[in-house]
Amino acid sequence: MENMWLECIRCHKKFPWNTVIYTCDQCGALLDVKYRFEEPNPESWRGKPFSVWRYENFLPKVREKVSLNEGGTSLYKCDRLAEKFGIKNLWIKNEGENPTGSFKDRGMTVGVSLAKELGSRTVACASTGNTSASLAAYAAKAGLKCVVMIPSGKIALGKLAQAIMYGAIVLAVEGNFDQALNLVEQSSKRLGLYILNSLNPYRLEGQKTIAYEVIEQLGEPPDAIILPVGNAGNISAIHKGITEWKQLGLIEQTPRLIGIQAEGAAPIAHAYKKKKREVTFIENPETLATAIRIGKPVNWEKALRAIYDTNGAAETVTDEQILQAQKLLARTEGIFVEPASAASIAGLTKILDAGLIDKDERIVCITTGHGLKDPDTPIRTCEKPIQVKPDPEIIEKVLQ
Numbered sequence: 001m002e003n004m005w006l007e008c009i010r011c012h013k014k015f016p017w018n019t020v021i022y023t024c025d026q027c028g029a030l031l032d033v034k035y036r037f038e039e040p041n042p043e044s045w046r047g048k049p050f051s052v053w054r055y056e057n058f059l060p061k062v063r064e065k066v067s068l069n070e071g072g073t074s075l076y077k078c079d080r081l082a083e084k085f086g087i088k089n090l091w092i093k094n095e096g097e098n099p100t101g102s103f104k105d106r107g108m109t110v111g112v113s114l115a116k117e118l119g120s121r122t123v124a125c126a127s128t129g130n131t132s133a134s135l136a137a138y139a140a141k142a143g144l145k146c147v148v149m150i151p152s153g154k155i156a157l158g159k160l161a162q163a164i165m166y167g168a169i170v171l172a173v174e175g176n177f178d179q180a181l182n183l184v185e186q187s188s189k190r191l192g193l194y195i196l197n198s199l200n201p202y203r204l205e206g207q208k209t210i211a212y213e214v215i216e217q218l219g220e221p222p223d224a225i226i227l228p229v230g231n232a233g234n235i236s237a238i239h240k241g242i243t244e245w246k247q248l249g250l251i252e253q254t255p256r257l258i259g260i261q262a263e264g265a266a267p268i269a270h271a272y273k274k275k276k277r278e279v280t281f282i283e284n285p286e287t288l289a290t291a292i293r294i295g296k297p298v299n300w301e302k303a304l305r306a307i308y309d310t311n312g313a314a315e316t317v318t319d320e321q322i323l324q325a326q327k328l329l330a331r332t333e334g335i336f337v338e339p340a341s342a343a344s345i346a347g348l349t350k351i352l353d354a355g356l357i358d359k360d361e362r363i364v365c366i367t368t369g370h371g372l373k374d375p376d377t378p379i380r381t382c383e384k385p386i387q388v389k390p391d392p393e394i395i396e397k398v399l400q
């Protein structure tokens, strides 16, 4: 694959595509996958199924695709929700519709295909839940061994159930996500595990297809894309996708990328607010949106690049605002998402209030994971079922 290589995002050192490496051996920064693209011809993919591999011209070439038909998620025009915010053009890209219920599947189809291509036997990740569920499923499909390290007691029940059911070796680490990721990195060096966290640049290649789908579904790029940010892989991936299509002349304008973090786990939003190019990590991140309970986002440098390059922004939201947004979305649009995903909706109010988006702009919020992943939250925060005797008179009384 002489048309593809890895390149350091900071010092631009190049590495052959098949080097198993996650950070630059010269300066320590993350890597990007780079391509010498052929002249793009949109007709070559327009007839293909609406899914990640529709965009294979922009993805690594692999002999065998490990796929569960990921991508091709709905983009809902949300007029009832838009009205609540006093805006006109709001869409939700619902990534909870992916095979394991989150956007991670887009990354894993490419990442696990690469793992096979490179001859890896065991894949591994640290995870706040969704990455482990997704990797476990794709590893099963590929016939690879899978090790996942999760912060003990801090992942949503549904996600844990998935990782166990798909047959991964699940290690509950006594520590937070950042410590688990550190452990995966150290173990991978010792044991030769192939890491599929978002520091793996191939995983982000799959995730950039969110941008391509949104552009095709709308017929043009939106003005802004708002999404929750944890380890900051997704915002970086979407930025890469958009940048590549812009450079190839397939789109003219680029949407502004706006990342939302939970107040107790917001190193990137804090850096943005101080207009800094460096991030101060948080030792003990806290939020009930466990998916984004991350204090040391590995992709911080790519994420700041995404935000500053697109004239985007970053904002924080409280847990209370996240829970309110989760309910509002479910009850106005019939879309049930997990708390982390609701951060993008919660952030919308603050972004509008701060004047960072005009009310007539076309806004896409990305909801990243399905609500059923975390059944405990609604059971705790919503109305309890009303206990009744099987008697129509009682029903009448109750419903009055």
Ligand code: F0G
Residues within 6 Å of the ligand: 102, 104, 126, 127, 128, 129, 130, 131, 132, 198, 228, 229, 230, 231, 232, 233, 234, 235, 291, 292, 338, 340, 341, 368, 369
């Ligand atoms: N939303 C959900 C539902 C997530 O699971 C994650 C990350 C994010 C948003 C943030 O995405 O890390 O690319 O900025 N979950 C990871 C995991 C960390 O392990 O499942 P990001």
